Amino acid sequence: MMKRIEVFKENSFSDKSLKKLLVHDSEHFKIINFNFMAGQELPVHSHDIDGQLSIAVLEGCGEFLGKDNMRLSANPGDVLISDIRDPHGIKAETDMRVLVTIAPPI
C-alpha cells in the first residue's frame, strides 16, 4: 500500500472555521490536516485514552496550547508531541497549515 496526498492542493481555508482534511486512517495511525485562517483555533481539549499525537507545522505561525494556559510558539517545522490525555490545542496567528498524527488512531 502506497499513496500520496497533496495536502496543500486538497484542502483549503474558510473564514467560517478551521478546515479539516482526513489524510489517512488505519489501524496504525490517523493523520489529519487542519488549515486555520489567522485568529482561528482548535481549542484546548483532551481524551481520557492511551496514546500520543504529534502536531507538525507545515506553513504559517501560531501557538501550541496546553494545560494551565501554557503557550509555545509554533513555527514552520516545529513539532509538538503530547499524550492524548493531556490538554492540547492550536491557535493561528497567520494563516496556518498543520498535520496531526494520532497513534493509535481514535
Added chain:
Amino acid sequence: MMKRIEVFKENSFSDKSLKKLLVHDSEHFKIINFNFMAGQELPVHSHDIDGQLSIAVLEGCGEFLGKDNMRLSANPGDVLISDIRDPHGIKAETDMRVLVTIAPPI
C-alpha cells in the same frame, strides 16, 4: 507529557550524507526528521514487519520512491503513506526537509 521540537533549528545539512534527527520515540510511534542536500537520497528499502509510515515534506522538493522504479513528485505539504513492508525511499532535487512517522515504532 508535552514537548516541542524545533526541527528547523535542531537539525542541519551535510554534504557528506543526509542528516537525521530523532524527534520522538515511544511505544506509540517513532518520528524522525531527515534533511537532504540536493541530490542526496534515502534509497528504496523495506522491512518485513507490520505497520505503516508517513513521510511529510516540510521544505524543498524531490521525489518519493517506490517499487519497480516508481517515482512520485514530493513538494511541500505532500504526504506519502506506505506499508513498512512495501519498498519506499526519497530523493531530493533541492535541499529538502522531511518528517517520517512510523507506527508502531521500529
